[in-house]
Amino acid sequence: AQKVTQAQTEISVVEKEDVTLDCVYETRDTTYYLFWYKQPPSGELVFLIRRNSFDEQNEISGRYSWNFQKSTSSFNFTITASQVVDSAVYFCALTENTGTASKLTFGTGTRLQVTL
Amino acid sequence: EAGVTQSPTHLIKTRGQQVTLRCSPISGHTSVYWYQQALGLGLQFLLWYDEGEERNRGNFPPRFSGRQFPNYSSELNVNALELEDSALYLCASSSYLPAVRSYNEQFFGPGTRLTVL
Numbered sequence: 001a002q003k004v005t006q007a008q009t010e011i012s013v014v015e016k017e018d019v020t021l022d023c024v025y026e027t028r029d030t031t032y033y034l035f036w037y038k039q040p041p042s043g044e045l046v047f048l049i050r051r052n053s054f055d056e057q058n059e060i061s062g063r064y065s066w067n068f069q070k071s072t073s074s075f076n077f078t079i080t081a082s083q084v085v086d087s088a089v090y091f092c093a094l095t096e097n098t099g100t101a102s103k104l105t106f107g108t109g110t111r112l113q114v115t116l
Numbered sequence: 117e118a119g120v121t122q123s124p125t126h127l128i129k130t131r132g133q134q135v136t137l138r139c140s141p142i143s144g145h146t147s148v149y150w151y152q153q154a155l156g157l158g159l160q161f162l163l164w165y166d167e168g169e170e171r172n173r174g175n176f177p178p179r180f181s182g183r184q185f186p187n188y189s190s191e192l193n194v195n196a197l198e199l200e201d202s203a204l205y206l207c208a209s210s211s212y213l214p215a216v217r218s219y220n221e222q223f224f225g226p227g228t229r230l231t232v233l
Contacts, residue, residue: 044226045206102172102219104159104222108158
């Protein structure tokens with residue numbers, strides 16, 4: 001069975017600090033996809049990134065970066081120079097994404113609070 | 117391009133009643149997914165519809181059901197409502213990519229907040 005663990009329930013930082021959100025996953029599949037979503041107070045889940053299991057290259061998008069390490073089954077998310085607008089709940093998710101099972105398994109989320 | 121839309125935004129029902137939630141996917145997307153986000157339980161997968169058929173179902177009782185229409189929009193029906201059905205119900209859509217034989221990422225709607233009294 002698939003499982004995603006986000007051990008950090010809540011993180012508080014001061015604006016401009018860097019922050020890393022941890023994600024550890026379990027799956028028996030050799031082909032899978034990992035995701036990060038952001039859920040602001042409005043409730044809508046906003047897609048941030050998708051990474052497939054064959055691509056371990058780290059990715060940077062503006063202030064966001066992701067570190068995927070298959071050896072430790074981790075897919076961590078770093079926000080550089082955090083801003084108040086980054087305050088939200090962040091979810092890591094996993095899917096085996098085969099033709100018969102494309103559901104997302106979510107972690108419990110990490111609530112990030114960025115203050116001035 | 118319009119995103120995933122859901123209606124209604126909010127809903128208040130009483131125990132035992134029935135409710136229907138609606139979702140319209142992004143144009144061109146053939147798959148629709150339903151998730152429940154209840155307090156303390158996180159995001160739980162409910163149902164997946166693709167090309168009009170139910171493809172996968174989460175660990176929910178049969179009183180949770182749905183369907184997908186020829187235009188790919190979808191309905192989620194919940195019968196005999198219970199207090200613990202109070203939650204945010206999120207719909208997502210995606211499309212199949214034949215070149216890579218997988219589905220692209222799921223894009224979510226704003227959700228329907230259901231309160232059962």
